[in-house]
Amino acid sequence: MAKNLTSREQDYSKWYNELVIQADLAENSGVRGCMVIKPYGYAIWERMQAELDRMFKETGHQNAYFPLFIPKSYFSKEASHVDGFAKECAVVTHYRLKNDEDGNGIVVDPEAKLEEELIVRPTSETIIWDTYRKWVQSYRDLPILVNQWANVVRWEMRTRLFLRTAEFLWQEGHTAHATKSEAIAEAEQMMNVYADFAENYMAVPVVKGLKSESERFAGALETYCIEALMQDGKALQAGTSHFLGQNFAKAFDVKFADKDGKLEHVWATSWGVSTRLMGALIMTHSDDNGLVLPPNLAPDQVVIVPIYRNEEQFEAVSGVATDLLKQLRAKNIRVKFDDRDTHKPGWKFNEYELKGVPLRIAIGPKDVEKGTVELARRDTLEKSFVSQEKVATQVEGLLDEIQNNLFKKAVDFREANTHSVDSYEEFKKVLKAKGGFILAHWDGTAETEERIKNETKATIRCLPLSENEGAGSCMVTGKPSERRVLFAKAY
Structure with a gap:
């Protein structure tokens, strides 16, 4: 592995960029400001998605999907909303290409101009509230508790992998309620869900709070947020939940008949987190040796590396490893056996340290003889020898210990700063x-x-x-x- 990372103290920004690239998380793409999320980075995002999606469904939400393109006229219906996003919007004006008659390659066909321009979604309030108008007639149709997993585009000039890109992945919840108090309770609940996820899965302590009026989401009456502190002393907004009042319901004429038959506008919320959480995860825990992942989100919680010189030794070591795989998987521990013969053990140790795998198990011929294995923790870099009979129990306890240790370390850092x-x-x-x-x-x-x-x-x-x-x-x-x-x- 390359892994000569710039130290955090020397240049935190450079350290971050190098780590994202070297740990195989993401890279810049051929489209300016956009990124390619590589399989290992996407595996971490999938873990985040899975836990968040479960939490959303446990609080009564369902997933749906809405169009990527939004008619420009929709944005003009809610004045403060369009003001908030106007400078970041990507606009589709034509629907066809053609070969240039002068032989200059492909050009936009001037005859294929759209009657109305389409905005590539920067957020979905407008298209969703236009849809909700068709879904809501009576109080019996409420509440609507919908989330979508999607990509959005906000035309950023200065970008950084995961933290700020022109296109990014996220989830956005959009709910409709019969009363103001229900909508406020929903916005608060989702802020608490985000805080729970950040602290118990990401091991990132957060401050829950309200945004000042000038920092609120465009079109919101109140924005709830969770704020985290990174190792360089800068804050990162890790999630937001917005009480939208009746602004969007009035803009898109979404009304319902209450129990007395009286027509009322519905009350709304929206809430979201994005791949920016990957940046928070990296910057909260990682060190000068590479990525440090909390076990609850690590794609591989444990990796087993065999050490051998010949085929006979490999067979003996593999037998122990296979047995350990079964024991650990029986406890729902995500474990990988790296039996590649293209790389030496030292190279693999370096790779998994860089990629932040919480626990490494090394097994060599002497371990086979003694009935032991070597355990190495990523958070403290401590090593210990454990008997093979006790590995499964030890690993289970150590993973909990690492998770708690990372959270405590981050809390201590925040308190000191x-x-x-x-x-x-x-x-x-x-x-x-x-x-x-x-x-x-x-x-x-x-x-x-x-x-x-x-x-x-x-x-x-x-x-x-x-x-x-x-x-x-x-x-x-x-x-x-x-x-x-x-x-x-x-x-």
Whole structure:
């Protein structure tokens, strides 16, 4: 393996880019700003999808699919929504190509202009709410609890693999409700589902909160979010859930007859997470040796590497490995036996360390004689010898231990890098020296928020929902502040 990674301390951004490429997660494509997600990267995304999809279905949601193309006129129906996405939209204007008569290859056929341009979906509220109008007549048709797994396009100028690409994969939930309180409860529930997933599967601690008005989703009355802290002291928005009020129902005339026969507009939510979660996973846990994956999401939780010099030794080692495979798979542990004869054991050790496999088992001729195997943990790089009879039980316990250790390590890092400040000078000083999360009082105005952003590049990540110390004075203006809010520089 290549694996001479730039260290995080030397250049965090370069380390990240090199790691994504070398760990075989993704690569840049022939289309500017778009990526190819490679099989190993996609296997991790599939694990994320599977767990999230199960959680969505357990909360009563169903999957559906809506068109990739959205008529331009749909976007003009909800003013704040179109304002939020206008600069990022890819537009389809023609439907046919032809050979150039002058012999210059393929050209767009000018005769094939669409009557109405189509927008390549940046998000699906408009096409979905146009559809819901046909689905909803009575209170008996509600709630609609629908999710779709899809790709979206937002024309980004400055891109980075997984974190910000012109096309990315995601899920987007879109629900319709009879009452305001039901819709708010739905938006809050989905924020909690995301937080549960981030903490218990990704081992990434998050802060749950509300976005400030200027940071809300375009067309939302309230945006709930989860914010995570990366190892370089920058925040990453890991998921959002939006209470949309009746804005889209009114824009697309989605009404229902209530129990008294009175017509009312429905109440709406939307919520989503994307392949950006891959970036969060990489940047929270990985080290200068490569990727570090939490066992709950690792495609291979355990890899068995045989060590041998001849066919006879290989047969003996393979016998032990085959037995271990059966034992571990019986416990639903995802395990791989790497019996390739094209690479030496040392090369394989390096590969699996780079790819972040949580546990490595090495078996050589001496282990066959002694009835032992060597276990190596990816999180701590510790090695130990275990008797073959105890491997299955030991591995099960170690995987839990690694999962918990990664979460604790990330929590400890976040706590060590969360600071409370009272003055703007202190805020700027801490931000420059340490970065991280900064809790400070803000007067609630967009003007002060914009000034802080322009002068420091830090933004309000959220108004945390957790307990806070209460009122104080804005660090910038000295005006009254109801509570501390969470600031950080962010991806």
